[in-house]
Amino acid sequence: MSTSRTPGKPQWRVQAGRLLPVIRPLSDGTHLTVITDRRSGGWLTRWMRQGRHGPMPANLTALTLRVISYRVTVTAADGSTRTSTVRLVTSLLDPHEHPAAELAALYHQRWEIESAYYGLKVTLRGPDRVLRSRTVEGVEQELFALLVLYQASRRAITEAATTAGLDPDRLSLTIALHTVRLTVINASTADPALLHAVLVQARNLAPTRRRSRTSPRCVKRTLSPYAYNKTKGSVGHKTAVTTTITLTSPP
Numbered sequence: 659m660s661t662s663r664t665p666g667k668p669q670w671r672v673q674a675g676r677l678l679p680v681i682r683p684l685s686d687g688t689h690l691t692v693i694t695d696r697r698s699g700g701w702l703t704r705w706m707r708q709g710r711h712g713p714m715p716a717n718l719t720a721l722t723l724r725v726i727s728y729r730v731t732v733t734a735a736d737g738s739t740r741t742s743t744v745r746l747v748t749s750l751l752d753p754h755e756h757p758a759a760e761l762a763a764l765y766h767q768r769w770e771i772e773s774a775y776y777g778l779k780v781t782l783r784g785p786d787r788v789l790r791s792r793t794v795e796g797v798e799q800e801l802f803a804l805l806v807l808y809q810a811s812r813r814a815i816t817e818a819a820t821t822a823g824l825d826p827d828r829l830s831l832t833i834a835l836h837t838v839r840l841t842v843i844n845a846s847t848a849d850p851a852l853l854h855a856v857l858v859q860a861r862n863l864a865p866t867r868r869r870s871r872t873s874p875r876c877v878k879r880t881l882s883p884y885a886y887n888k889t890k891g892s893v894g895h896k897t898a899v900t901t902t903i904t905l906t907s908p909p
Contacts, residue, residue, distance in 0.1 A: 669726075669748035669761060677703075678725050678747070686753040687907045688727075692720035693747070723747040726758045731902040743906075762903050770827065777831045782808050811835055818854035828864040829857045 672678070678691040726746040733739050746765055750756040782804055791797045811834045819826040837856050856862065 668750050669746050669765060671765070672745050672747055674743050674745055676745070678745070681722075684724070684753045686758045687905050688753060688758050689725050690722060690751065691725050691747070692722055694720040722751065723749060724751045724753075726761055727906045728758075728762050729904045729906060731904065733902070758905055759903070762905070766903075778808055781832055782835065807835075807838070811838065814850065814853055815857060817850070818857040821854060822858045824858065824863070830862055830864065833857060833862050 678693075680689045681692060682690045684690065724747065726748065727743065729741055729743055731739055731741045744762070744765075746761065748756070748761060750761065789797055789800050791800050811831060815829045815831065815834055816826050818824075819829050834853065834857060837853050841852075
């Protein structure tokens with residue numbers, strides 16, 4: 659069997675019903691599997707149906723991955739619980755160097771990228787603002803200017819957090835943008851030390867630990883000129899919860 663490992667994303671989420679054969683169980687409850695192309699997948703399926711008698715087909719073209727399965731239990735303030743199963747595949751194959759519990763926790767932190775997208779698409783432009791340019795060249799110039807401003811603001815946040823020994827997530831992009839804009843409006847000197855001092859003020863910092871909240875899936879309001887009735891389940895609401903991650907063994 660010829661295998662390959664490609665750099666890039668270390669882990670992905672896959673459907674719970676996807677066929678991921680257990681090639682070798684690992685000590686931490688995870689297991690190694692292979693992902694093949696369509697032709698090799700047929701050979702692998704026949705080998706499994708035959709009870710895995712004999713060696714694995716030698717002409718497989720496959721990617722060796724590690725499967726991490728765990729249950730996520732969400733407990734609300736009223737005591738109600740909701741459980742779902744998550745399966746991750748990763749190219750980090752060593753269970754001692756990369757424990758499964760750490761990878762499962764890191765996967766949930768990846769959702770913080772949505773806050774970065776919100777800052778780029780909403781906070782940076784401001785409410786009800788569109789691109790003012792009416793030519794292709796003007797639109798490109800305006801987009802690049804917004805990206806430069808976003809990158810500079812994020813870099814200032816990172817530098818200020820590193821100097822103060824804080825987590826960059828606690829510093830506000832909105833405050834950074836307002837401070838930069840005020841220096842331009844007032845024609846004052848853009849001193850990085852002043853921006854850093856504003857960012858790390860205690861009243862401007864987010865809590866040390868974010869509240870764990872969940873919002874149910876719902877149908878968003880469609881654009882309509884008619885009255886909108888808020889029926890149960892049609893409008894999302896956020897609830898403070900406690901999340902527990904429990905690793906499960908391979909089948």
